[in-house]
Amino acid sequence: MRSTVPSAGAASTRQAQPVALVSGQRARGGPAQTSTSRSPFQVPATSCSKRCAFARLRGSQQRASVKTAAFQGAEDDFAASANDMTEARILVVTSGKGGVGKTTSSANLGMSIARLGYKVCLIDADIGLRNLDLLLGLENRILYTAIDILDGECRLDQALIRDKRWKNLSLLSMSRNRQRYNVTRAHMVQLCEAIIALGYQFIVLDCPAGIDVGFINAISPAKEALIVTTPEITSIRDADRVAGLLEANGIYNVKLLVNRVRPDMIQKNDMMSVKDVQEMLGIPLLGAIPEDPQVIISTNRGEPLVLQKQLSLSGIAFENAARRLIGKQDYFVDLNNPQKGLFQKLGEMFQN
Numbered sequence: 001m002r003s004t005v006p007s008a009g010a011a012s013t014r015q016a017q018p019v020a021l022v023s024g025q026r027a028r029g030g031p032a033q034t035s036t037s038r039s040p041f042q043v044p045a046t047s048c049s050k051r052c053a054f055a056r057l058r059g060s061q062q063r064a065s066v067k068t069a070a071f072q073g074a075e076d077d078f079a080a081s082a083n084d085m086t087e088a089r090i091l092v093v094t095s096g097k098g099g100v101g102k103t104t105s106s107a108n109l110g111m112s113i114a115r116l117g118y119k120v121c122l123i124d125a126d127i128g129l130r131n132l133d134l135l136l137g138l139e140n141r142i143l144y145t146a147i148d149i150l151d152g153e154c155r156l157d158q159a160l161i162r163d164k165r166w167k168n169l170s171l172l173s174m175s176r177n178r179q180r181y182n183v184t185r186a187h188m189v190q191l192c193e194a195i196i197a198l199g200y201q202f203i204v205l206d207c208p209a210g211i212d213v214g215f216i217n218a219i220s221p222a223k224e225a226l227i228v229t230t231p232e233i234t235s236i237r238d239a240d241r242v243a244g245l246l247e248a249n250g251i252y253n254v255k256l257l258v259n260r261v262r263p264d265m266i267q268k269n270d271m272m273s274v275k276d277v278q279e280m281l282g283i284p285l286l287g288a289i290p291e292d293p294q295v296i297i298s299t300n301r302g303e304p305l306v307l308q309k310q311l312s313l314s315g316i317a318f319e320n321a322a323r324r325l326i327g328k329q330d331y332f333v334d335l336n337n338p339q340k341g342l343f344q345k346l347g348e349m350f351q352n
């Protein structure tokens with residue numbers, strides 16, 4: 001099922017927009033979804049066996065071939081558009097509510113956009129509780145953070161961690177865990193200006209949860225926003241509040257990503273459909289990501305879903321959202337009948 005929507009680059013107007021991804025009735029108070037993923041932060045420093053288990057998990061990944069079929073043959077085309085890009089884009093990924101998938105979305109969208117030929121910088125804007133580095137498998141390479149730059153301890157290029165798999169993707173963490181600093185809106189703006197001066201075309205800011213100072217700092221340099229929500233009433237209410245705050249802060253180009261969608265529950269009227277969520281919020285839809293155990297596996301391995309050799313449905317959905325974000329695809333992946341993109345199919349044909 002495909003439905004055409006306005007270009008992802010168009011300015012946001014908070015209006016209901018007809019979409020057809022998965023259908024169903026709105027259901028208040030469906031069963032809460034819980035996360036079963038295990039953060040390595042939960043491992044006590046003294047627990048050797050648990051640490052070893054984590055290392056095994058990480059070691060089991062196969063990083064050798066990261067050029068999946070999905071992008072074979074498509075890269076040249078996108079590289080050309082990346083070169084044509086005149087103005088850098090600064091996107092903040094936000095939600096209000098915690099645990100809805102901001103970091104997962106930032107990592108996968110950032111990686112996808114980098115693979116499409118753009119020079120991307122991911123910023124973990126959470127001061128004191130970073131975790132984007134873990135999702136990208138870059139946690140052991142962070143020597144300096146943005147706070148070290150502000151302290152004059154290092155240069156910007158020293159704090160930017162280049163992904164070894166895709167060199168046009170870099171990560172900047174705002175702080176080490178427990179590192180504190182009075183970061184201001186002006187600091188965030190200066191930081192992004194300096195990153196753009198280094199030639200980055202896309203900055204993706206992974207916003208902390210809440211709507212306090214961390215949120216305000218993270219949205220300050222942003223020109224556009226992606227609101228992530230799950231199809232739960234609590235998350236939707238927070239998303240609505242955040243949408244209002246973004247507008248009040250002059251960010252009008254806002255898109256919606258509905259995460260942890262379960263078509264089986266929607267069919268039984270136990271979960272709101274993507275269409276219902278979109279209509280309630282009145283924000284143009286960028287995409288919908290299904291609930292998928294692969295998300296947890298990829299988090300634990302430090303390998304974004306979009307790098308997997310055999311893309312899972314959530315990987316395909318993230319890839320689709322990334323393409324829509326750069327205006328290269330105007331249809332949605334149908335979560336009930338997932339079809340791989342044309343480029344992916346072609347790539348696989350050539351690989352086999």
Ligand SMILES: Nc1ncnc2c1ncn2[C@@H]1O[C@H](COP(=O)(O)OP(=O)(O)O)[C@@H](O)[C@H]1O
Binds near residue numbers: 036095
């Ligand atoms: N589509 C999904 N399917 C299954 N688990 C998910 C999905 N999206 C996120 N998660 C899990 O939800 C938890 C919170 O995700 P995260 O991206 O850290 O949220 P946030 O940054 O908003 O706090 C993580 O354990 C992650 O693995």
Ligand SMILES: [Mg+2]
Binds near residue numbers: 102104207
């Ligand atoms: Mg997060």
